[in-house]
Amino acid sequence: MTSADSMKGAHVRMELLSSPIYTSGARDFVQAVTRRLGFAELDCNQIALAVDEALCNIMRHGYENKPDQPIWLAVWPVEEGGTSSGIQIVIEDLARQIEPAMIKGRELHDVKPGGLGVHVIKEVMDKVTYEKRPEGGMRLTMVKHLKPAPGSDATGRCEGGKGCHA
Amino acid sequence: MPDGQTLQVGFETQGQNVIVSPQGEIGYSEATVFRTWLRKAHDSKSPRIIVDLAKVDYMNTPGVATLVESLQISKRNKTRLILCGMNEKVFAIFKIARLDTVFEICPTLADASAKA
Numbered sequence: 001m002t003s004a005d006s007m008k009g010a011h012v013r014m015e016l017l018s019s020p021i022y023t024s025g026a027r028d029f030v031q032a033v034t035r036r037l038g039f040a041e042l043d044c045n046q047i048a049l050a051v052d053e054a055l056c057n058i059m060r061h062g063y064e065n066k067p068d069q070p071i072w073l074a075v076w077p078v079e080e081g082g083t084s085s086g087i088q089i090v091i092e093d094l095a096r097q098i099e100p101a102m103i104k105g106r107e108l109h110d111v112k113p114g115g116l117g118v119h120v121i122k123e124v125m126d127k128v129t130y131e132k133r134p135e136g137g138m139r140l141t142m143v144k145h146l147k148p149a150p151g152s153d154a155t156g157r158c159e160g161g162k163g164c165h166a
Numbered sequence: 167m168p169d170g171q172t173l174q175v176g177f178e179t180q181g182q183n184v185i186v187s188p189q190g191e192i193g194y195s196e197a198t199v200f201r202t203w204l205r206k207a208h209d210s211k212s213p214r215i216i217v218d219l220a221k222v223d224y225m226n227t228p229g230v231a232t233l234v235e236s237l238q239i240s241k242r243n244k245t246r247l248i249l250c251g252m253n254e255k256v257f258a259i260f261k262i263a264r265l266d267t268v269f270e271i272c273p274t275l276a277d278a279s280a281k282a
Contacts (some may be wrong), residue, residue: 045258049259056194
């Protein structure tokens with residue numbers, strides 16, 4: 001079984017097993033890519049956190065802690081007018097399917113453990129879509145746009161100086 | 167398969183305070199270990215539990231959930247739970263989850279220890 005056609009054309013693809021050992025590697029990878037795409041450090045951290053939360057949810061709820069199931073992660077820069085304006089991240093699995101409408105973060109006024117992961121993903125990313133894959137399993141598509149910042153052009157790409165990342 | 171968890175946890179009693187000092191990352195694998203130490207702190211019946219997060223590089227929602235659970239135990243036991251020493255990255259997740267106003271949070275361990 002492989003990842004779906006929806007991942008074809010991704011700039012980077014990663015396949016990992018559903019073991020928590022590998023979440024930090026995926027996180028570091030996403031952080032490194034977002035940094036190079038020009039995201040501010042806090043955004044890099046938060047996008048990596050969103051990916052980590054998504055992976056944890058798949059491992060815990062989708063695969064019910066089975067550590068040897070496949071997860072695919074793919075990354076594309078979002079481009080507008082030939083320049084990078086953000087990042088799209090797709091995560092797919094073969095876990096049990098659930099209705100996308102059922103995937104909700106919990107109400108935050110209700111302070112209790114659990115149910116925070118989806119809230120974090122939706123809070124951090126600009127666009128979040130859950131779908132059932134026709135081949136089985138679920139697909140999560142997340143998009144984050146670069147924020148225009150002082151010292152950057154309209155796309156938010158850094159032009160050097162304070163706050164820019166090499 | 168190894169669980170890959172690398173969390174180390176310091177545990178110390180200082181007068182009325184129990185100080186729990188995790189070191190490393192608190193993610194999905196580490197949350198269970200962290201919970202065990204927090205439970206031990208509650209079992210000590212100390213009136214104040216201080217969780218010093220100064221050496222925690224990263225935390226995700228399973229880690230935050232263990233602290234929410236610990237806060238609930240504190241409220242039940244009528245004890246205090248104080249968090250301190252969070253770096254910007256760890257504090258950000260409390261902000262996103264809007265838990266920064268739910269917990270008692272101090273900048274440093276010294277501030278937390280000095281709190282009446």
